[in-house]
Amino acid sequence: MWDADQYERFRGERSRPFFDLLSRIPDQSYRSIVDLGCGTGDLTAALADHWPEAHVRGVDQSEEMLVPARERAEAGRLEFLKGDLASWRPEAPADLIVSNAAIQWVQNHDAVLRHLASYLGPKGVLAVQMPANFDSPSHQLLQKQSSAKRWAGKLKKTLRHDVVQALDYYVELGWTLGLKVDAWETIYQHVLPGKDAVLEWMKGTALRPVMKALEGADLEAFLAGLAKKLRVAYPETPSGTRFPFRRIFFIARKG
Numbered sequence: 001m002w003d004a005d006q007y008e009r010f011r012g013e014r015s016r017p018f019f020d021l022l023s024r025i026p027d028q029s030y031r032s033i034v035d036l037g038c039g040t041g042d043l044t045a046a047l048a049d050h051w052p053e054a055h056v057r058g059v060d061q062s063e064e065m066l067v068p069a070r071e072r073a074e075a076g077r078l079e080f081l082k083g084d085l086a087s088w089r090p091e092a093p094a095d096l097i098v099s100n101a102a103i104q105w106v107q108n109h110d111a112v113l114r115h116l117a118s119y120l121g122p123k124g125v126l127a128v129q130m131p132a133n134f135d136s137p138s139h140q141l142l143q144k145q146s147s148a149k150r151w152a153g154k155l156k157k158t159l160r161h162d163v164v165q166a167l168d169y170y171v172e173l174g175w176t177l178g179l180k181v182d183a184w185e186t187i188y189q190h191v192l193p194g195k196d197a198v199l200e201w202m203k204g205t206a207l208r209p210v211m212k213a214l215e216g217a218d219l220e221a222f223l224a225g226l227a228k229k230l231r232v233a234y235p236e237t238p239s240g241t242r243f244p245f246r247r248i249f250f251i252a253r254k255g
Helices: 004-024 042-050 063-070 109-117 137-146 149-155 167-176 197-203 208-213 216-233
Strands: 032-036 055-060 078-082 094-100 120-131 180-192 240-253
Touching: 004 042, 004 094, 004 120, 004 180, 004 197, 004 240, 032 042, 042 055, 042 078, 055 063, 063 078, 109 120, 109 167, 137 149, 137 197, 137 216, 149 208, 167 180, 167 240, 180 197, 197 216, 197 240, 208 216
Parallel strands: 032 055, 032 094, 055 078, 094 120
Antiparallel strands: 120 240, 180 240
């Protein structure tokens, strides 16, 4: 279950990679745009504002996220649909498919990206951004604690740490599909405000599976133990908590 309010708590830091991706999308006319894993829809609305002539669809499988998203809908211009990006089927090929911080939740990226590329129009563009922070202290500590004897039984197969591949994997996959690829990576130096800021960040994303699998005293104990470790790895300063975060980007296009 997604918590839209928790996810939006660090809205500025989470939305910046989207706009970095947007700035590199080829400047051409797009009539049909799809945002896969649209979340609360604010960034989908930004796509509609950027290309006002386009029909933009946001797709997400979370009803909790789609509630605020549908409030942004505009008849004939911007709509939001429930669906799984891994099995999504459009009515017609899309000119632009965008997926911002969503594909990392899906297994078998080879199959998923081949699937998405097959629904691009003649000059279609696929633009993707994914977190690639799985070797960071935050994720390593989460993985280690989840594997501890107290938690392993309830959290077995709950967390995945090997889904996102190295950037060259996506470049070469795009080439095999006959696409031209622009790819890069960025390490953002976030400075997060508030107490246990990294834990609060993780509650909106990486800790979701844990918060679904555990409850009550078990969940409280897990979060308290992780918070203690995170404070050591990411010490709070008078200016906030510095949280380096790596992300990968690629734009693959036909023609």
